[in-house]
Amino acid sequence: MKRPRYLFVSGWGKYVPGFLFCLIFAFAGMNLDRFVSNYHKASVASLAIPELEQKIKEMIESGDSEESLATASKALEKQRNALDKVDGTVGQHWGWATFLSEKAQLKYVAILLLGGILIRNLLPLPKTFIPGISIARPIIKPGIIILGVHYVWADIVKVGGVGLGLTVVFIFGTAILVMWLCKKWGVSDGLGGIMGAGTGVCGVSAIIATSPVVRSSPIEMAYAIGTILFFGTLMLFTMPYIGQSIELSEAQFGAWSAVAILNTAQLVAAAEWYGTEAMDTAVLINVARIMFLPLVVLFSLWFYVLRTGKQQPGHEINKWQLVKDKFPVFILGFFLLVLLNSLNLESLGGPKIEGSPFWAMNAAYKWFFAIGFAGIGLSISIDDMKKAGGTAFTIGMVAALVKMVLGLGVVLLIGSEWLRVTGS
Amino acid sequence: MTKSGDSESRQKSEVEHVAEEIFSSEKREDIWALIIVLGIFLLSAAFPDQIYHFFSKTLYLS
Numbered sequence: 001m002k003r004p005r006y007l008f009v010s011g012w013g014k015y016v017p018g019f020l021f022c023l024i025f026a027f028a029g030m031n032l033d034r035f036v037s038n039y040h041k042a043s044v045a046s047l048a049i050p051e052l053e054q055k056i057k058e059m060i061e062s063g064d065s066e067e068s069l070a071t072a073s074k075a076l077e078k079q080r081n082a083l084d085k086v087d088g089t090v091g092q093h094w095g096w097a098t099f100l101s102e103k104a105q106l107k108y109v110a111i112l113l114l115g116g117i118l119i120r121n122l123l124p125l126p127k128t129f130i131p132g133i134s135i136a137r138p139i140i141k142p143g144i145i146i147l148g149v150h151y152v153w154a155d156i157v158k159v160g161g162v163g164l165g166l167t168v169v170f171i172f173g174t175a176i177l178v179m180w181l182c183k184k185w186g187v188s189d190g191l192g193g194i195m196g197a198g199t200g201v202c203g204v205s206a207i208i209a210t211s212p213v214v215r216s217s218p219i220e221m222a223y224a225i226g227t228i229l230f231f232g233t234l235m236l237f238t239m240p241y242i243g244q245s246i247e248l249s250e251a252q253f254g255a256w257s258a259v260a261i262l263n264t265a266q267l268v269a270a271a272e273w274y275g276t277e278a279m280d281t282a283v284l285i286n287v288a289r290i291m292f293l294p295l296v297v298l299f300s301l302w303f304y305v306l307r308t309g310k311q312q313p314g315h316e317i318n319k320w321q322l323v324k325d326k327f328p329v330f331i332l333g334f335f336l337l338v339l340l341n342s343l344n345l346e347s348l349g350g351p352k353i354e355g356s357p358f359w360a361m362n363a364a365y366k367w368f369f370a371i372g373f374a375g376i377g378l379s380i381s382i383d384d385m386k387k388a389g390g391t392a393f394t395i396g397m398v399a400a401l402v403k404m405v406l407g408l409g410v411v412l413l414i415g416s417e418w419l420r421v422t423g424s
Numbered sequence: 425m426t427k428s429g430d431s432e433s434r435q436k437s438e439v440e441h442v443a444e445e446i447f448s449s450e451k452r453e454d455i456w457a458l459i460i461v462l463g464i465f466l467l468s469a470a471f472p473d474q475i476y477h478f479f480s481k482t483l484y485l486s
Contacts, residue, residue, distance in 0.1 A: 007452060007455060007456065009449070009452070027483070030483070030484070031484055031485050031486065034484045034485075034486055035486055038486055085486070138450075138453040138456075138457070141453060141454065141457035142457045142460040142461045142464070144457075145457055145458070145461045146461060146464065325451075328450070328454060329451065329454045329455065329458070330453075330454035330455075330457045330458055332458075333457065333458045333461050337461075347469075348469075355472055355473060356472060357465065357468040357469040357472050358468070359472060359476060360467075360468035360471075360472035360473070360475040360476040360479075361464055361465060361468045361475070363475065363476045363478075363479035363480045364464055364468075364475070364479045366479075367479055367483065368460075
């Protein structure tokens with residue numbers, strides 16, 4: 001009886017209004033994205049149709065094969081459908097849609113994140129919405145599990161292997177650097193421990209997981225969480241533009257965001273914003289990264305408690321239990337789907353095989369991400385970020401900058417090939 | 425001295441309690457994520473066309 005009860009929280013009713021608000025907001029954001037995308041595609045089609053018609057005419061005259069004619073006719077039909085969707089005619093052009101879609105990159109990620117921040121900070125959002133908004137963010141997790149159908153074991157070995165190397169170097173490199181800086185600058189063990197874990201692994205989760213081990217105070221936790229959220233948000237909105245300006249490939253950007261951005265939801269948002277290939281690489285490397293969470297907690301235990309002999313007699317810590325408690329079990333679902341996809345079972349198909357279960361599942365992940373992104377946008381409060389300050393802020397800034405610059409250098413050196421997910 | 429020690433230890437145990445409470449909620453989230461995906465998987469295996477249609481067509485107004 002205890003286990004099923006553990007799945008429910010008491011007073012769940014307080015989460016309903018905010019969660020419903022996130023669902024409606026995600027629905028609106030996804031539909032706005034589709035609306036803009038439809039008009040942008042219609043603009044492209046409006047230009048492409050006359051060219052394709054001319055091409056088909058020439059192909060008929062030159063006696064091309066039926067196969068190539070069929071391919072060209074299919075492409076023409078696709079473009080006509082795109083134009084029909086907006087009841088448009090050849091020659092019409094919707095410049096605003098092309099601007100929003102191509103230049104401003106107004107995808108559902110940007111709509112939900114920026115729209116969420118504006119709603120949260122400019123509108124009088126009722127306080128009753130806040131608890132529900134906080135539970136929308138983890139809805140990103142089912143989306144990450146479903147993304148398992150995008151990979152096969154060859155990807156896990158290739159990209160995951162490179163990612164594992166990157167994460168080991170960056171996680172422990174950052175954690176050690178931050179903890180050493182904290183010791184050098186006389187920062188308390190409580191704050192140094194959570195900042196080391198938070199800047200090394202996955203932000204807020206790592207702070208919460210490490211805080212009991214290094215005995216942080218509530219104010220230290222507030223400082224650290226505020227700092228992590230501040231830099232995560234800053235990177236989320238700047239990195240895609242930096243990536244584009246230096247023409248980073250999608251695979252490279254995915255790896256860079258997985259190394260530099262601390263929070264899982266924020267890095268998935270940045271990578272999805274950049275492109276599907278970027279997201280595939282980012283999610284895989286992030287999975288490798290979050291597997292290290294229990295090890296970082298153990299490292300903090302050693303660095304602050306065991307190494308310095310501060311463990312109280314009679315309060316021995318069960319290290320195996322600690323690893324078990326901190327392990328993010330949802331990634332087991334991700335690996336199970338990778339395994340099933342790798343087995344190439346006819347009964348399950350694949351994300352591109354029409355009519356198969358994995359094809360159907362693949363259609364769902366964006367909706368889970370949309371709800372999660374709505375939750376992130378709506379939970380970014382400028383007031384909360386103002387809590388970031390003092391030494392935690394300086395340490396966070398050093399760690400964030402070091403990871404960002406070194407991470408960029410490393411992905412540029414590695415190149416795209418080793419970071420690209422093939423899915424087959 | 426004793427009073428400040430008491431309040432410090434009370435504050436520490438409160439932090440541990442809050443952290444454990446929040447982190448156990450992460451475990452709860454993980455388990456719910458697995459349950460949701462299992463549900464989607466079963467539905468996709470039983471009705472692939474309908475599930476695809478629902479997520480890529482029905483939920484969009486245009």
